[in-house]
Amino acid sequence: MWKERMERVREKKPLIHNITNYVTANACANILLACGASPIMADDPEEVEEITALCSGLNINIGTLSSRTIPSMLAAGKKANSLGSPVLLDPVGVGASGFRKETVERLLKEIHFTVIRGNVSEIKILAGSDVNLRGVDADGADRVTEENLSQAVALAKACAAEKKTIVAMTGTIDIITDGMTAYCIRNGHPSMGLVTGTGCQLSAMTTAYVAANPEAALEAAAAATGLMGLCGERAFRRMGNDFGNVTYGNYIIDEVCRVTPEELEQGIRYEVR
């Protein structure tokens, strides 16, 4: 089930258009190459529609949101919608400012997103819940645990149903749902929180997975999420006693090159709710 999703990405090598932040753009490009896809970053209003038309999927990330690129996000998103290409939204730090929140509201109103991927705090804000805010990282109090998993699944499902999208709410336990079915994934390692941009990278890779698996978008988004977590585990083991967050981050992407479809199939620990 999971391995077919990976095989499709490696076969189709989807070209992904990223309108993203300048902090993690390099890592996003490298994880797209690692998973078998190809990246293009382009954010000028003069060219985004043409670039989107050339690509198989569009990844919109507001990590360093700029007034200059909001028209680009809107134009590219509408173009992708008109072509039937998948569009992903990563609402980085949506709770950190009115500017981010209003922009996300406008994007959600004018564009249909295939997937919204965010941490628990970000998804809670989209769902209209109260949150404890801590910049671009999820607040500890928002952590999904075995104890509150049912409520978290209900929240993610409600958000997906209301926005008619797939919600990938990632954290200690990842929840990927289209509003009906929810995959709860228990891969990953706590040290991934020490690496900047693992969320952005997952968003880029999820766009590639969904682009290459249009008939199975929910499973594709779950496969990408599980793959990221599995690579976080494998990279941590590879570090041995020499842990450092930058080398760890590099090894996570390295592992995305190396995992075989069979290892992914065996390695994802999930349940369906």
Place this chain on the structure above:
Amino acid sequence: MWKERMERVREKKPLIHNITNYVTANACANILLACGASPIMADDPEEVEEITALCSGLNINIGTLSSRTIPSMLAAGKKANSLGSPVLLDPVGVGASGFRKETVERLLKEIHFTVIRGNVSEIKILAGSDVNLRGVDADGADRVTEENLSQAVALAKACAAEKKTIVAMTGTIDIITDGMTAYCIRNGHPSMGLVTGTGCQLSAMTTAYVAANPEAALEAAAAATGLMGLCGERAFRRMGNDFGNVTYGNYIIDEVCRVTPEELEQGIRYEVR
């Protein structure tokens, strides 16, 4: 003395707002995570005040200065001043253009900076001295040596006193002073000059250290500087015979994760002048 500064950062996990360049933003984010802080990069005038208000410290870096973000720097800096949050200025390559020089003068006029961190050439320009200019890197002729250390300390102290700030002038010997007391630190390794962005990273980390140690800002800035140098030494040893500048740069940040408060306490080689 030094270890308490580190412990405060790891306990308080300050969220740091960075208005910085796109060359080293990723490394700055990772070093903030490595030292126990959290990063947020945001530079649009529409949101910077709100972001600053959410954070414990503000790091302003002109490495890829843009007309678009100068109003952001001014607005964020004033907001931080009004809230009593620390603000750091990294005047990258201030001597390279009139645009940089005028912008720095305006920033210094309208914002009170808690710390100014730069290389010797940059601090000399702020102090109004003649300098040999070499882009964003300090000129060799400006190097602080045992022979000219007294003059360098006097220059840094005068600059700090005049600007009512802490000056962290880093190089072969680092000088951190509030105009009265100067810590001269002899950590570091010459190969750090082969890694892009170690200065920017130190500025980001210094902001976190000062934010977490408001009652001891001078010692906090010195602790961050000593930590960076110590990590440069440790990372160099870890490379063994396989030196390469990118891996070395990664290892430096890795070491920031690994150094214990006791190792910092023992490892900083300093004198007070």
Place this chain on the structure above:
Amino acid sequence: MWKERMERVREKKPLIHNITNYVTANACANILLACGASPIMADDPEEVEEITALCSGLNINIGTLSSRTIPSMLAAGKKANSLGSPVLLDPVGVGASGFRKETVERLLKEIHFTVIRGNVSEIKILAGSDVNLRGVDADGADRVTEENLSQAVALAKACAAEKKTIVAMTGTIDIITDGMTAYCIRNGHPSMGLVTGTGCQLSAMTTAYVAANPEAALEAAAAATGLMGLCGERAFRRMGNDFGNVTYGNYIIDEVCRVTPEELEQGIRYEVR
């Protein structure tokens, strides 16, 4: 022949002005430091002429082209021309949008470029040929092979002659030509295609090589290209069985620090056509 080119760069330590994209800027800065040069990234119209005047070479890269920086590219390029400094163009993804194509046409009309470095698809577009387009990466159908090498050399020579420049068309076999002489270089490793930004890095390093070797620009561009390929081979061997694309990319730049002039002299596999 090749080693003198490397020695000049290490002796002269040219300062290189880069107007480039935010995806690979960090790696470009690090490869410039690795090869013995120094980087400065600056793209605001307010300062680019001054920065160019301070530097020994200018590298223009359209990877994340923005309307904001086109005037900067034009002003800096004209300044470099007026000073007799070398200027390199990297027409990243020129075929991906009309915006990129028109910008490149304007740059070529208003600036004299010392070197144009691109992949086969990009150079074909500049030469007016039909191409198969695939974002910022060369299309497989455009690959230079032993079978079509003669046509590829003819194409590169014609493009160089028409634009009165050196063309560095890189891929499986690299072709560097001034329209008369063509160096065909057979270094490199297929896995370099899995690392984002190796082309951008080569462009930055080529600018440094040409800046330090003004009397031998063609050989300098070929030396930089051969060095990049050689480092790709050496880095691949260093990976052993632990291949991963991010670590591989880091090791490539690491090797640029380590290769000796003699190793370069021996290691470049080339023929002249």
